[in-house]
Amino acid sequence: xxxxxxxxxxxDDYIFCVNCGISFSSTALPTQxxxxxQIRQTVKFRNDREISSEAxxxxxxxxxxxxxxxxxxxxxxxxxxxxxxxxxIAAASLAYFYRPAxxxxxxxxxxxxxxxxxxxxxxxxxxxxxxxNMNDLLKLADGSEINVISGKxxxxxxxxxxxxxxxxxxxxDLSSVTDKGIVKQINYQxxxxxxxxxxxxxxxxxxxxxxxxxxxxxxxxxxxGKHRIWAFELRGSNAEATDQDGTExxxxxxxxxxPDPDTAGSNTNSSNTAxxxxxxxxxxxxxxxxxxxFCNASSVILRDKASLNGKRITLLKKGQRVFxxxxxxxxxxxxxxxxxxxxxxxxxxxxxxxxxxxxTY
Numbered sequence: 121x122x123x124x125x126x127x128x129x130x131x132d133d134y135i136f137c138v139n140c141g142i143s144f145s146s147t148a149l150p151t152q153x154x155x156x157x158q159i160r161q162t163v164k165f166r167n168d169r170e171i172s173s174e175a176x177x178x179x180x181x182x183x184x185x186x187x188x189x190x191x192x193x194x195x196x197x198x199x200x201x202x203x204x205x206x207x208x209i210a211a212a213s214l215a216y217f218y219r220p221a222x223x224x225x226x227x228x229x230x231x232x233x234x235x236x237x238x239x240x241x242x243x244x245x246x247x248x249x250x251x252x253n254m255n256d257l258l259k260l261a262d263g264s265e266i267n268v269i270s271g272k273x274x275x276x277x278x279x280x281x282x283x284x285x286x287x288x289x290x291x292x293d294l295s296s297v298t299d300k301g302i303v304k305q306i307n308y309q310x311x312x313x314x315x316x317x318x319x320x321x322x323x324x325x326x327x328x329x330x331x332x333x334x335x336x337x338x339x340x341x342x343x344x345g346k347h348r349i350w351a352f353e354l355r356g357s358n359a360e361a362t363d364q365d366g367t368e369x370x371x372x373x374x375x376x377x378x379p380d381p382d383t384a385g386s387n388t389n390s391s392n393t394a395x396x397x398x399x400x401x402x403x404x405x406x407x408x409x410x411x412x413x414f415c416n417a418s419s420v421i422l423r424d425k426a427s428l429n430g431k432r433i434t435l436l437k438k439g440q441r442v443f444x445x446x447x448x449x450x451x452x453x454x455x456x457x458x459x460x461x462x463x464x465x466x467x468x469x470x471x472x473x474x475x476x477x478x479x480t481y
Contacts, residue, residue, distance in 0.1 A: 334351040
């Protein structure tokens with residue numbers, strides 16, 4: 121189309137001259153239907169720069185919303201989930217590999233006296249022998265047919281309390297036995313096995329040095345009786361003999377004309393019979409059903425409750441006799457020893473709780 125104003129050749133669908141801007145509609149040009157879908161216009165600015173703009177119109181029913189902008193939020197969500205899962209797996213792995221070792225408690229399946237190895241991996245049953253007299257005991261001490269135990273064991277007694285009373289079970293040093301019935305008795309502590317009332321743990325504060333020992337139940341005269349002996353030899357111990365906590369024990373010997381020990385009166389005596397010194401009578405009644413025990417350390421605290429935080433009632437002296445009434449259900453750890461508490465009464469009637477490693481039966 122030729123502009124009637126300036127003579128510029130324009131496209132047929134233009135409605136304005138691209139040179140002078142005259143509107144073709146004001147001229148007597150034939151009216152031309154302009155598609156509604158596309159309108160193109162050119163605007164001329166003073167700096168002679170032309171900017172063409174194209175507007176596209178759509179009917180209302182054909183309009184569409186602009187496509188949503190690409191979002192990366194789901195990518196960050198996936199990455200965050202991955203980080204959380206990776207962290208959880210790493211934490212679980214560390215917790216598994218650095219978890220504390222679970223120690224399985226070894227317990228015997230039948231009655232007897234057992235030694236538990238240091239690594240808690242095995243039980244060694246100590247053979248019971250019936251020893252009728254001291255000569256057989258001396259032969260046992262000199263022989264080699266006894267159980268050998270290594271390291272620093274603890275002992276488990278699994279027995280009927282009516283058959284074996286722990287208060288009567290003595291641990292003796294076989295190398296100290298003499299023909300006069302004098303032996304060295306080693307003190308030990310007794311604790312309950314949690315949940316197994318018929319089992320007892322026999323523990324030592326300072327450990328045992330290397331040597332030959334025997335748990336013994338003395339029945340009758342020492343040189344003529346029905347004694348039960350559990351003998352063993354300890355090797356590989358790092359305990360010193362000077363650390364051993366023990367006392368000298370004189371056992372009664374049978375002599376010509378000596379009465380039976382079950383019927384002998386307290387005044388019976390002879391040149392070869394050791395009569396224990398009379399014990400002082402308690403100032404109060406002994407609790408019914410209690411058992412006799414002795415404090416094995418100095419300045420042991422008697423507390424008002426079964427806890428290391430219990431208030432002090434009084435101090436017990438080493439060798440002081442007490443009466444055990446009951447035991448606590450809770451256990452505490454003290455210097456590597458796990459034990460429960462004993463509710464006791466002293467000879468002057470004071471009652472309280474004492475940590476069981478500090479009493480000996």
